[in-house]
Amino acid sequence: MKRVTTQLRSEIMLVLRNGEQLLLTLIIPVLLLTFFSLVDVLPSGSQESPDFLLPGVVALAIMSTAMVSLGIATGFERSYMVLKRLGATPLRRGELVTAKMLSVFAIELLQLVILVPLGLLLGWHGGDTAVLLVIPAVLLGTSAFTGIGLTLAGTLRGEINLAAQNGLYLLLLLLGGMVIPMSSLPAPLRSAAELLPSAALADVLRDCLTGVGNRVGLSWVVLAVWAMVAPAVAARRFRWS
């Protein structure tokens, strides 16, 4: 536990020192939520734009932070040989993954503190919804996407990792019902997309924040499976050098 907290402290210190990255992590979701709430160009089904967008943008923020930002930063750590150096210390793979996951969760809490009040300002109607379930949903989403990001960063070479993280991000974004409703997808593609972690997280968050999830039971199960399997694979496959 001491090693996890030591590594977590170091991870958070590095995030704070890379202010521009932190700023992007916060600003991009804010811009997306504001722009598409005010400019009605995205199909939002039967819902008002902010009601449809807020859960999707929160899911998008989690995916960006936990998978892409973390995955790319970890790829750089490999090229700087930071990982190799850590591999010669008593820090275990699982402890590194846990510390990175917790540092991501801390950033996501900050994102929620900004995005939820902004959603309210833009017209989000929370209503009688299970807002408290947002936290376990965010935890599961963080676990799933951190696992995916670290699996890629822990096994692929630097430039391939960079391309893979961005490519996967685009795929999960477009097919995950975050900013484009799943109902807009062709039926066979939609069935497959429902098993993606992005679709499951967006659906669960939509149910928590607006009470209109489409397949909530299945989504919780899908999200939980990704949250368990992806970090386990990352901890097992992660290479220090």
Place this chain on the structure above:
Amino acid sequence: MNGVLVENLVVRYGELTAVDHVSFSAPVGEVTVVLGPNGAGKTSTIEVCEGFRTADSGHVSVLGLDPVTGHNQLTERMGVMLQGGGVYPSARVRDVIAHFCALHDRGMNADDLVARVGLDHRAGATWRRLSGGEQQRVSLALALAARPDVAFLDEPTSGVDVDGRDIIRGIVRQLAADGCTVVLASHELAEAEKIADNVVMFMKGRVASTGPLGTLLRQRSTIRFSSIDGLDTVDLSAHLGHGVNPRGNGAYEIDVASTPHIISMLSGWLAEKSLPLNGLDAGTESLEDAYRRITGGLS
């Protein structure tokens, strides 16, 4: 007693055999320098010892542990200094050293360690703002964070200025004196000669020679000296009773092993003619000479 034991180690990369049946040992409380040009197999060998690479065959024991299966136990007692890098560019000196100290159960005090490598005045600087020599000293500090029983140091004095080299050499000597098994990879022969108790010479994936430094260096069969260009070598040869051959740029070689008598005759002849004696290589050969002699047949 050996802290590191390597027996018949083989490491292959596809068709290429990078390490070909290598055997050597590194005694506890001594500095063992692994020498060799790039691509000689020393880095692959050390990576196997550190547990970062798996051997294709052979046996490696570090502090009595298998570096791969016993990696978790080994990391509590092992210090590793990588050749360059290994630190996030935006990390500050004291922070990164404190981080590594805290990762070990019996880690050193971070402030003591910063002072020990002579970086108190740079404790708040980020890695990217350090000079090459300062970065090397941070890297060495990270290797010391564990209070290691075994340390693998890759080119610790590379790119370091004269004062920094003195500091690093002093730390490495003290580390060994405290009972640590130090394995140091280098291609700087003059630097290695100043610090090695034992030498392992790598050449094309094999060990060309290994043993205590003193046993590898032979008595020179010639005397080399330097003075001005254009000495009267005929007269000097007649005076000494041995041939004197010019080697260019004011350097000369006398075809005889060094004795106090012949050195006295040489300096007397130069003094008589008011000529300078700018340099004298006599007695035991240098590590560089030994390296050339030993690896010459393989290169």
